[in-house]
Every structure is written in C-alpha cells, then in structure tokens.
Amino acid sequence: MKRFYILFLLVPVIYFTLLYFPIWWSVGIIAAIMIFIAYRIYTVRVDALNNKNHELEKEVEDLHERLEKSVLKEEKTNKEVTQIRQLKQQLLTIISHEIRTPMNGILGTSLLLEDTSLTKEQKEYLGTIRHCGESLLTTINNILVNDLLDYSKLQQEGNQLEYKDFDLRDCVEEVLAMFSGRIAKSGIDLIYEIGNKVPSQIIGDSKRLRQVLINLVENAVKFTRHGEVFVNIQYNEHKSDGLPPQLIFEVKDTGVGIEKDQLKQLFKGLPGKEFQKDPNAEGPGLGLVICKKLVEMMGGQIEAKSIVNEGSNFQFTLPLTPSLKAVREHAQQHNMNKLEAKQVLLIDDNPISRLVLSRQLKSWKMEVVIADSGKQALDIINSNNRFDLVIVDISMPGMDGVQFTQAFKAKFSTVPVLGMNMEGNESHQQERDLFAGFILKPVRIPLLRDTIIGIFNSSETGKSETHQVPGVFAEQYPLRILIAEDNPINQKIAIKLLSRQGYEPALANNGKEVMEMVGHEHYDIILMDVQMPEMDGLEATRMIRTCLDVQPVIIAVTANAMQGDRDLCMQAGMDDYMSKPIELKELLNQLEKWALVIRERKKLSA
Numbered sequence: 234m235k236r237f238y239i240l241f242l243l244v245p246v247i248y249f250t251l252l253y254f255p256i257w258w259s260v261g262i263i264a265a266i267m268i269f270i271a272y273r274i275y276t277v278r279v280d281a282l283n284n285k286n287h288e289l290e291k292e293v294e295d296l297h298e299r300l301e302k303s304v305l306k307e308e309k310t311n312k313e314v315t316q317i318r319q320l321k322q323q324l325l326t327i328i329s330h331e332i333r334t335p336m337n338g339i340l341g342t343s344l345l346l347e348d349t350s351l352t353k354e355q356k357e358y359l360g361t362i363r364h365c366g367e368s369l370l371t372t373i374n375n376i377l378v379n380d381l382l383d384y385s386k387l388q389q390e391g392n393q394l395e396y397k398d399f400d401l402r403d404c405v406e407e408v409l410a411m412f413s414g415r416i417a418k419s420g421i422d423l424i425y426e427i428g429n430k431v432p433s434q435i436i437g438d439s440k441r442l443r444q445v446l447i448n449l450v451e452n453a454v455k456f457t458r459h460g461e462v463f464v465n466i467q468y469n470e471h472k473s474d475g476l477p478p479q480l481i482f483e484v485k486d487t488g489v490g491i492e493k494d495q496l497k498q499l500f501k502g503l504p505g506k507e508f509q510k511d512p513n514a515e516g517p518g519l520g521l522v523i524c525k526k527l528v529e530m531m532g533g534q535i536e537a538k539s540i541v542n543e544g545s546n547f548q549f550t551l552p553l554t555p556s557l558k559a560v561r562e563h564a565q566q567h568n569m570n571k572l573e574a575k576q577v578l579l580i581d582d583n584p585i586s587r588l589v590l591s592r593q594l595k596s597w598k599m600e601v602v603i604a605d606s607g608k609q610a611l612d613i614i615n616s617n618n619r620f621d622l623v624i625v626d627i628s629m630p631g632m633d634g635v636q637f638t639q640a641f642k643a644k645f646s647t648v649p650v651l652g653m654n655m656e657g658n659e660s661h662q663q664e665r666d667l668f669a670g671f672i673l674k675p676v677r678i679p680l681l682r683d684t685i686i687g688i689f690n691s692s693e694t695g696k697s698e699t700h701q702v703p704g705v706f707a708e709q710y711p712l713r714i715l716i717a718e719d720n721p722i723n724q725k726i727a728i729k730l731l732s733r734q735g736y737e738p739a740l741a742n743n744g745k746e747v748m749e750m751v752g753h754e755h756y757d758i759i760l761m762d763v764q765m766p767e768m769d770g771l772e773a774t775r776m777i778r779t780c781l782d783v784q785p786v787i788i789a790v791t792a793n794a795m796q797g798d799r800d801l802c803m804q805a806g807m808d809d810y811m812s813k814p815i816e817l818k819e820l821l822n823q824l825e826k827w828a829l830v831i832r833e834r835k836k837l838s839a
Contacts, residue, residue, distance in 0.1 A: 340366045340814040341726035360673075366814075394530060398556045399439040402427055402678065405464065408446045409675045412454055416674070417655035419454065420628075421487075422461035423675040426589045429596065430468040431480065434556035441527050442551070446484070448520040449547050453486035460487025460544070463585050468553070478553045479533070485546045491539035499537050500525040524549075569682075571689050573598040580610045580625040580637065581653070590624070593678055607632030611640060620648055622685065627654040627671075638667045649688045706821065707735030710828035714738040715756040717747045717773070718790070719765045723813070727760065727790075730817060734824075744768025748776060756785050757831050758824070761807065763791040771805040778806040786827045790815065 343363045351359065405425055416423045446464070453462040465483040491499070500521050528535045528549045535549035577599050581587045584605070591601045602617070604610035607629060614620070623641065627634035638650050649669035656673055665671075669688045672681055714731060716738050718724045724740060731738045739756070741747040743765040751759075759777075763770040774787050788809045789802040799810045809827070811819055 336366060336814050338720075338722040338726065341723070341730070344817060345726065345729050394438040394441065396436055396438065396554075398434055398436055400433060401431065401435050401466070402433060404439050404443055405446065405466065406675075406677045408443055408450060409464065410677075411447065412450060413656045413673060413675065415454055416462075419458070421454070421457050421459060422583045422586055423450075423454070423464075424461055424583070424586050424589055425464040425675060426466070426592070427678075428467040430470075431466055432468075432553070432555040435480075436554040436556050437551070438531060441531060445524045445527050445549065446482070448524050449484040452520065453484050453488065453545070453547075456545070457486045457488035461583055461585055462486045469550075479550045480553050481548065481550050483546060483548045485544060487544040490541040490543055491537070491545055492541060493539075496537055496539060500535070569597060569686075571686055572682075574600060575621040575689070576600045576602070576619060578602050578604065578610060578613065578620045578623045580604045580607060580623070580629075580634070582606060582626060582629045586626075590676065590681075593681070597682065606630075607634070607637030607640075610637060614641065614645070618645065620645075622688065623648060623650045625650060625652055626674075627652050635664050635667075639664065642667050649691075651684065651688060706824075710825055712736065712757045712824060712828055712831070713755065715741060715747065715750060715759045715785075717741045717744070717759060717761045717765065717770060719743055719762065723762075727815065730815070730820060734821070744770060744773030744776075747773045748780075751777060751781060751785065755783055758786045758788060758827055760790045760811075761787050763789055763802065771801065774802075774805045774807050786831065788823055788827070 340363065343359055343366065346359055347356075347363075405427065409423055409425055412423055450462060450464065463483070463485045465485065467481045467483075468478065469481050470478050525535050528551070531551050533549055533551040535547065537545060537547050539545040577594055579587060579591055579594065579601055580603075581590065582605055587603050587605065591603055594601045602613060602620075604613055607625070608631065610623075610625070623638075625634040625637055629637075632640075634652055634654075638652070641648070641650065650667065652668045652671045653674055653676060654671050669691070670684050672684055714736055716724065716727050716731075718727060718740070719742050728738055728740065738760075739750060739754075741750055745768045747759065747761070748768070750756075761770040761774060765773075770789065770791070777787065778784065786809070787807045788811060789799075789807045790811050791802070791813065802810050809823060811823060
C-alpha cells in the first residue's frame with residue numbers, strides 16, 4: 234500500500250519538474266528520486282528480513298532449550314529405568330541365591346542318602362523328599378524368579394531367545410510335577426506321552442517352553458473337575474510338503490469347555506470369566522496372551538478347540554532342532570534286558586492312562602494285560618496267574634488298589650505289586666508292606682523304568698537294592714579337582730559326590746585360598762563358587778587367567794541362576810557353568826566333557 238502512495242505523490246513531482254526545469258535538471262531530480270525510493274525499499278526489506286531472522290533465532294533457541302530439557306529428561310528416565318532393572322535383577326539374584334543354597338544342601342544330602350542301605354519305607358520317604366524338593370525348586374524357578382518380569386520382558390523390542398541343549402522329557406516332567414499336589418486334591422488324572430520319534434535332547438529355549446506348558450496345564454487343571462488332563466507331544470517330519478520337521482504339543486482336558494464364539498477372543502487378553510462355562514472360576518487372564526507371544530517368538534503357532542461340557546484342546550507347534558550333544562545313558566538302561574518278556578498286569582480306571590502306560594511298557598518289550606478295575610483284574614488273574622508284576626492305581630472307584638492287592642496277595646504272595654499313588658494319599662499306609670513299591674502320579678517314565686528294574690533286582694537277590702555309584706568313573710576320566718566353596722554343607726556334598734566317583738578332591742574356602750593352592754599345585758578342573766568371602770570366584774578366575782602358565786578348566790558352580798549370570802562367569806574367564814542344586818548327572822557330564830578336552834590338550838602339547 235505504501236508503494237502506491239509513493240507513486241501517487243511521485244507523478245505530480247515529475248510533471249512540475251519537467252514543466253519548470255531544464256531537461257538535464259529534470260533527469261537528475263528524477264534519478265535522485267528513484268534512487269531514494271529504491272534505497273527505502275531496500276532498507277524496508279532488510280529490516281523485515283532482520284526481524285524475521287530474529288524471530289527465527291528466538292524460535293530456534295526455544296526449540297534448542299526444549300530439546301536440551303527433553304534430552305536431560307530422557308537421560309534421567311533411562312538412568313532411573315536402568316537403576317530399577319538393576320535393583321530388580323539384584324533382588325532376584327539374592328532371592329535365587331538364598332533359596333538355592335539351602336536347596337542344594339537338601340537335595341544333595343538326599344542324593345548321598347540314596348546310596349546308603351535303606352529299608353523300603355525309608356526309600357519311599359527319601360523319594361518323597363527329593364520329589365518335593367525338586368517340585369519346590371521348579372516352582373521357584375518358574376514362578377518366583379522367571380515370571381516376575383515375564384510380561385514386561387515381552388514388551389521389550391528385540392527380545393532374544395536362548396538356544397541351548399535340554400532334555401525335553403525332563404522339561405515336561407518338571408512342569409507336571411508342579412501340579413501333582415493340586416491334582417491329588419481335585420481327583421483328576423494328569424498324564425503325558427512323548428512319541429517314540431521325538432528326540433530326547435533338543436535345542437531351544439527351555440524356559441520359554443516351560444512357561445507355555447505351565448500356563449496351559451494350569452488353565453486345564455483349573456477348569457477340569459473330573460477326568461484327566463493329557464499332555465501329548467509328537468513328531469511331525471513333514472515329508473510330503475517339504476516343510477522342516479516340528480514338534481506338536483497338545484494339552485487336552487475333560488473340563489467345562491469354552492463357547493464356540495469366544496474361542497477367537499482367547500488370545501486377546503480379554504476378561505476370562507465369560508470364556509468358561511463355570512461362573513465360579515477365574516479366567517485365563519494374560520496367561521494365554523503370553524503363551525501366544527512366546528510360541529510365535531519361538532517360530533510356532535498356537536490354536537484352541539473346545540466343546541462345551543466335554544473339554545478343550547490347546548495345540549501349538551514348534552520347529553524342531555535336534556541336539557548333536559551325546560545323551561548320557563542312565564545306569565539302569567543297561568538292565569533293560571531284565572524287562573524283556575516279563576508279563577505285567579496293568580490296572581487303571583482311566584483309559585488314557587492305561588493306553589499311555591501300556592504303550593510304554595510294550596516299548597520295553599514287556600507283555601502287558603490291562604484291566605479297568607480291580608474286579609476285572611481278579612477275573613483276569615483267575616484265568617491267567619503267570620504274571621511277573623502287577624501295576625495298580627491306588628485310587629479307583631469301587632475296589633481300590635489297596636483292596637485289590639489284599640485279595641491278590643491272599644493267593645499270590647510272591648508276585649510283586651507296584652502301586653501308583655497321588656501325592657498326599659495315605660490310604661495305603663496301613664497295608665504298605667503288601668506293595669513292592671510306590672510311584673507318584675503323574676508317572677515319570679524314567680522313574681517307572683528304574684522302579685520296575687529295582688523290583689526285579691530285589692526279587693532276584695531277595696533284598697532291597699541300593700544304588701551303588703561306580704567308583705571306576707575316576708579311572709576312566711582321571712582328573713585333579715579343586716573345590717572352591719565356602720558353605721560347609723555344600724563342601725561336604727561336593728566332596729562326597731566326587732569321592733564316590735573315585736576322586737580325591739582338594740578344598741579351598743575362598744578365592745585367596747584358591748590362589749595359594751594353584752600356585753603350588755596344578756589342578757585339571759576347579760569347581761568355582763562365585764560368591765565367597767575375601768575374594769569371590771570371578772576375581773579369583775581373572776587372577777588365574779592372568780598369572781598361571783598352565784591353565785586349569787574352571788567351572789562355575791553357583792546359586793546365582795538368573796539370566797546374565799552365565800555371561801558374567803564367561804566374561805571373567807570361566808569355561809563352563811553349573812547352577813545349584815548340583816545334579817549328579819550334570820556333574821558327571823561336565824567332568825566327562827572336560828576330561829576329554831584336557832586329554833586332547835595333553836596329546837597336542839606332548
């Protein structure tokens with residue numbers, strides 16, 4: 234608008250200049266006026282640009298200040314989150330350590346007691362101690378420790394799986410053992426079957442798989458009032474469609490079932506009461522959401538089928554990666570020929586339990602006859618009295634296992650009877666001498682095999698068999714072993730376990746003693762506790778790796794079993810890792826593994 238106003242004033246000025254002044258004056262005046270106008274326009278634009286620049290600079294300063302505040306706030310938040318995670322990790326490590334240390338003493342002492350002369354009753358009590366201790370330890374691992382941060386861990390991006398060798402049967406049996414007390418009170422059967430083609434040792438994330446199974450079995454037990462919960466694992470080779478082999482897991486129950494139109498909502502984390510046809514039951518909550526996410530993380534898929542008032546079937550698949558690691562054979566596997574052609578009468582009122590157990594017995598080349606009740610079993614015995622063993626369920630409707638055994642023993646006093654019993658069921662206590670042994674439900678197949686072999690061995694020798702640990706292990710794998718442990722009970726257990734294998738281990742109470750002893754003598758293997766007074770195992774390991782010319786194998790033996798503890802041990806220079814409580818099987822595997830490595834090293838250096 235200003236430009237038009239200036240031009241409006243400029244026109245009469247130019248007119249009168251041309252009218253009253255000479256031409257050259259007129260041109261000069263007009264040029265001066267134009268220069269002035271151009272200068273004013275320039276200055277106005279420069280001022281406008283300066284004002285705009287100043288405003289932009291102020292905005293940039295404001296943005297920079299806000300950005301700095303945001304960065305500081307984010308750094309503070311990240312620092313707080315890191316501190317919280319560290320505190321949680323420290324708390325869980327302390328919990329794990331403080332619980333695992335006495336548990337190591339309990340389970341280790343029971344393992345030592347197992348190799349002494351015991352009566353049948355004492356061996357049963359000892360088996361109960363070990364079973365309850367292992368169940369408690371499994372509960373601690375999977376509920377108190379692992380599940381505290383599970384859901385938050387699942388929300389983190391880039392969550393990594395652990396791919397390690399593990400025994401699938403041990404994993405499944407540990408899960409089922411957690412529910413043995415609950416099913417005893419509910420009266421349902423908890424059964425599992427692993428197909429013959431399923432590899433015993435596989436590679437995968439055992440913790441994640443265990444958590445999925447715990448959630449599914451827990452829901453199945455929760456909503457089942459009668460019948461059974463059946464965990465079935467089979468192998469699918471996928472020969473026809475060219476897909477890689479996979480494992481198929483099924484958790485079936487005979488519970489209340491789920492409405493058809495609600496099945497699609499199961500894995501979405503909606504409230505659970507409307508899913509189940511039981512108004513008094515709690516819903517599955519986030520458990521199935523976690524299951525779905527975990528299964529998908531492991532490369533599989535999960536689905537559910539159900540019929541109201543008949544039961545539910547949850548099925549998930551996982552890709553199979555068989556382990557290349559050699560599986561240590563149990564000592565009793567060498568006695569499998571004792572079972573061949575033996576005639577067994579199996580009595581159980583649950584049809585699935587009968588089917589699974591009979592298949593297993595037949596796989597050991599035993600001749601099996603089945604009965605669904607004590608009365609039917611007595612009828613069978615009247616026509617065939619040549620049985621070598623009777624396996625009977627203690628809790629059956631009508632004639633229970635104790636009543637059947639009383640009637641059976643009245644005629645056939647020399648034929649051994651193995652009772653299958655629920656945890657906490659004391660109905661057999663008054664007649665326990667009638668039985669050659671007992672095995673708890675859910676039946677653990679390796680324990681069933683060992684118990685049957687033990688019964689036949691007892692029948693042959695006329696006395697109770699005691700497990701004798703072979704002392705020739707040290708002759709086959711000679712090693713100089715140093716135990717670094719500050720807890721007196723754990724010291725005693727470790728020394729006894731190794732002594733019974735034929736070793737004469739040395740003992741150090743802390744890291745300083747370890748350094749003194751390795752300075753004077755060479756040890757092939759050091760079983761190194763991590764938490765010790767004066768000098769811990771990590772510091773002692775670092776010093777050994779720095780100071781010694783001839784390096785020993787150092788195996789961490791620690792109650793710290795949280796995620797990351799193994800990495801800390803490896804970073805300190807340790808060669809391997811074992812968590813407490815110490816299992817004899819794992820200890821022997823470690824000694825055999827590293828004895829072969831040490832033997833090869835000596836050959837190369839010779």
